[in-house]
Amino acid sequence: MRGAPEAVPEIPHPDKLAPSLPFEETEEWYACGRPAGRARQGWKLYVPLTMVNAREVIERLAPLVLDAGLHFKYVKNIKTLRKLNAGTFGYPQIGKCFVIYLPEPDDRFIAALREALVPYRDQCPAVPCARPFGDRLPLYYRYGSYLEKHITLDGVEVEDDRQDLANAVPEGVEDALAPYTQPVPKDPAVAAFLRGYPIFQALFQQGKCGVFHAMNLASETFQEVVLKVGYHRGQVQVDGSDGCSFLRRELTFYKILADRGLSELAPALIDSLDVPRKVILVLEYIRGTSLLVHKLAGKLTIEQLERAWAMIDRFHAAGVYIGDAKLANFLATDDGDLRVIDFEAGGILGEEPPHIRTFFLNPDPEDPRLGDKAHFLASILYPYEEGRYSWEDRHVDLCAWLNREPDDDISAWALVKLCSVVEG
Numbered sequence: 083m084r085g086a087p088e089a090v091p092e093i094p095h096p097d098k099l100a101p102s103l104p105f106e107e108t109e110e111w112y113a114c115g116r117p118a119g120r121a122r123q124g125w126k127l128y129v130p131l132t133m134v135n136a137r138e139v140i141e142r143l144a145p146l147v148l149d150a151g152l153h154f155k156y157v158k159n160i161k162t163l164r165k166l167n168a169g170t171f172g173y174p175q176i177g178k179c180f181v182i183y184l185p186e187p188d189d190r191f192i193a194a195l196r197e198a199l200v201p202y203r204d205q206c207p208a209v210p211c212a213r214p215f216g217d218r219l220p221l222y223y224r225y226g227s228y229l230e231k232h233i234t235l236d237g238v239e240v241e242d243d244r245q246d247l248a249n250a251v252p253e254g255v256e257d258a259l260a261p262y263t264q265p266v267p268k269d270p271a272v273a274a275f276l277r278g279y280p281i282f283q284a285l286f287q288q289g290k291c292g293v294f295h296a297m298n299l300a301s302e303t304f305q306e307v308v309l310k311v312g313y314h315r316g317q318v319q320v321d322g323s324d325g326c327s328f329l330r331r332e333l334t335f336y337k338i339l340a341d342r343g344l345s346e347l348a349p350a351l352i353d354s355l356d357v358p359r360k361v362i363l364v365l366e367y368i369r370g371t372s373l374l375v376h377k378l379a380g381k382l383t384i385e386q387l388e389r390a391w392a393m394i395d396r397f398h399a400a401g402v403y404i405g406d407a408k409l410a411n412f413l414a415t416d417d418g419d420l421r422v423i424d425f426e427a428g429g430i431l432g433e434e435p436p437h438i439r440t441f442f443l444n445p446d447p448e449d450p451r452l453g454d455k456a457h458f459l460a461s462i463l464y465p466y467e468e469g470r471y472s473w474e475d476r477h478v479d480l481c482a483w484l485n486r487e488p489d490d491d492i493s494a495w496a497l498v499k500l501c502s503v504v505e506g
Contacts, residue, residue, distance in 0.1 A: 090320055091137040093159050099144040102182035110162045112145070123233045123242075124185035127198065127260060128222040130177030130206040132318040133197055136163055139220075140180060142198055147182055147425050150191045156180045167207055167317050169288035174245050176289050176316075177209035177220075187258045190403050196221065196262075197266050207289060207315045207324075213250045213257075216264030223259050226252035243324050243361065272362075275355045279309055281365055289317035290325035295367065298352065306367035307352055312450040314359040328426040330360040335425040336363075339486075342400040347393055370415035372423075377409055377492070378466065386412075386494055387462070389420050391499070397422075408461035442477045455503045456480060462496040 096105040096112050105114045131139055132236075147154045153226045169176050184191075187288030199219045206220035215221040216414050227233045227242040233307055235254045243249040283295040290456045291312045298305040310332070336351040345351075353364035373390065376382040390412050397404055404411070405427025413421045429435055435450055441460045447453045460478050484501055488494035 090133045090160055093119045093157060093163070094137055094254070099141065100148055103148070107158065111155045112158055113147065113153070113155040115151075117378035120153055120183065120228060121185040122229055123225070123227045124183065125187070125223055125225055126212075126228075127182040128178045128209045128212055128224075129180035129182070129183055129210055130167075130220045130222070131157070131179040132167070132206055132315075133160055133163060133320055134322075135202060135205060136160070136179065136319065139199075139202060140303050143180060143195070146191075146194055146198055148178070150188065152191070153183045154181060167289045169302055173227070173287040174211040177222070178212075187262070191402045192259075192262050195212060205314065205315060205318075207318065210287075211244060211247045211250060213247070213259075213263070215259075215262060215286060216266050225252060225255050238379050268465050269357060271357055272355065275362060279353075282307060287315070288326055296364075296435065298364070308365045308367050310347070310363040310365065316361055326359070326361045329358060329363060331428070332359065332425045333363060335428040338402060338428075338430065341427075343400065344397065344400055344402070346430065347396065348425070368413060368415050368421060370413045370421075372410050372418075373412040373414060374409040374461065376414060377462070382409075382462075382490060383494055386414060386420065387495055390458065391455075392457060393420065393422065398431070398451045400453070402428060402429060403435070404454050405435060405450065407454040409458070410461070444477065444479050445481070447503070452503055455499070459496045459500045459503065463493055 093463060095440040096103045096114050099114070103114055104467040105112050106117055107113070114322070129139065129143065136157070144154070157166060163347065165171060165178060167176055181193075196215065196217075196219060199221055202220050208214070209222035212222035212224040215223070219501035224244075225233075226244065231242050232239045233242045233252065235252060240252070243252070278299050279296040280299065281294040281296045284294045285295055285308070287293070291310055294309040294311065296307050296309050298307045310329060312327075312329035318324045333351075333354050333356060336345075336348070339345050339348055340351075349368055350366040352366060373386060375384060376386065393412075394404065394407055403423065404422060406424060407422075411422055411424040413423050415421060429450070431450060435453075441457060442466070443453075443456050443460060447456055460480070463483055464478065480500060481504060484497065484504065486497070488497055
């Protein structure tokens with residue numbers, strides 16, 4: 083059986099960082115130092131962390147920040163870190179794992195901080211709506227409120243806009259940290275590629291990648307496309323894989339689909355770019371709605387489930403598996419077709435599968451074919467909260483589910499199928 087994710091070092095409690103360290107805590111954060119008399123607004127420095135290096139970086143930085151007499155906060159546990167870097171709290175919050183409140187620039191402190199972060203260069207995700215210090219250091223900054231959602235500029239109270247990189251340093255505020263930064267070089271290959279596919283809408287963004295609605299300038303007629311852009315060090319996993327790794331797997335899988343006559347089951351791959359720090363897939367834009375949306379709207383049908391089930395069998399018959407065969411990854415098109423839209427966890431039967439899960443199943447089948455079907459059925463039967471699965475509890479006891487009474491025809495269908503999967 084395939085188990086839960088590998089264990090990683092837990093986040094240290096403030097008591098472990100310094101004797102008698104004053105702190106406050108919330109469900110997600112430890113806030114450390116003495117906040118009394120703290121400025122109401124100023125510079126905020128962000129140090130992004132990963133599951134692998136979080137404990138080490140926090141233990142390295144805490145004494146440095148305390149010696150400087152600064153207030154700081156950090157994520158309380160690995161669960162919160164996962165959610166933060168996945169974009170669960172919102173795309174602009176990605177990477178804001180260790181926050182230092184710096185009312186005024188301090189030459190010695192910034193130099194020491196930069197030096198302390200050198201071993202972690204190029205290891206951590208970017209903070210989307212903050213300015214980078216550069217040199218590939220995991221260090222970003224913005225100017226804003228420490229306590230509220232408004233800042234005072236020239237005596238006028240204005241909204242502290244945390245959703246836009248352009249407002250990381252608000253108009254009227256001198257960028258006092260700019261002298262400590264280095265320019266971030268842009269890859270000309272990426273820029274040239276994107277010029278051919280101008281983006282006009284972000285469909286969604288998360289820690290590992292962004293999905294965008296764009297147009298294809300090379301097409302002889304107007305053609306809408308979808309860009310999937312993998313983020314370097316985005317949503318880093320225990321094994322070191324990141325957003326670029328996930329999309330490289332998907333790009334490889336699209337080539338496998340073509341070789342095995344399965345391309346019609348997925349959006350067409352129109353173009354791609356694969357360079358060391360960026361992977362981009364250009365896919366056919368298909369109008370439609372996922373089966374998960376149909377389920378949450380009470381419109382999911384047995385006919386749709388049977389068609390999806392047959393598609394899963396067709397993948398398996400061709401010697402491949404989907405890996406993350408959930409309702410959200412089946413698109414019911416406006417013209418009545420059905421497509422699979424995500425292959426980051428896909429692979430060839432007999433090869434080692436990646437450690438990518440939506441649900442952690444018990445039992446978790448060794449056979450990826452049964453794994454596909456178990457994940458599909460789990461996505462039907464799972465009790466969704468506010469339109470999504472809960473990050474706190476994605477562990478599913480399939481055998482316990484077999485003893486439940488069906489709520490409707492959809493769950494009855496899924497429970498019958500689940501019995502055959504568990505017994506298989």
